[in-house]
Amino acid sequence: MxxxxxxxxxxxxxxxxxxxxxxxxxxKQKPKTQIVEAACGQCQFGMKGKGGCDLAVRIDGKAYFVDGTDINKHGDAHAADGFCSAIRKAEVVGEIKNDRFVVSSFKLLPTEVHDEHEGHKH
Missing domain, CATH: 1.20.5 (Single alpha-helices involved in coiled-coils or other helix-helix interfaces)
Known part of the structure; x- marks a missing residue:
């Protein structure tokens, strides 16, 4: 027994x-880092917002408003290369919760510059 x-x-x-x-x-598993499209949800992605301009990311063709950072923390949103004028690439870490992207890391990537005379990127 x-x-x-x-x-x-x-x-x-x-x-x-x-x-x-x-x-x-x-x-131990961490959310993965991914490259996404980032822009103003209203101006560039045609999303309905609460008024004003709000940062959004597009992942796999679907746009999500962002929680955890603000559109104004990444430069002038209304500049020629700003979120209201252009869709930019960003390196992000986060997850989708309640149809929003909750970001723990957001790094705006530099825009690509083309040399008109030589036809290649710098």
Missing amino acids: KNLISIVVLFVCISVNAQDSSVSEQA
């Missing part, structure tokens, strides 16, 4: 330990 109880206790301990390690593996 003692052996049976010992085996059951050992089995339970192993099962609990296996569950703990799978949870810790999931906790």
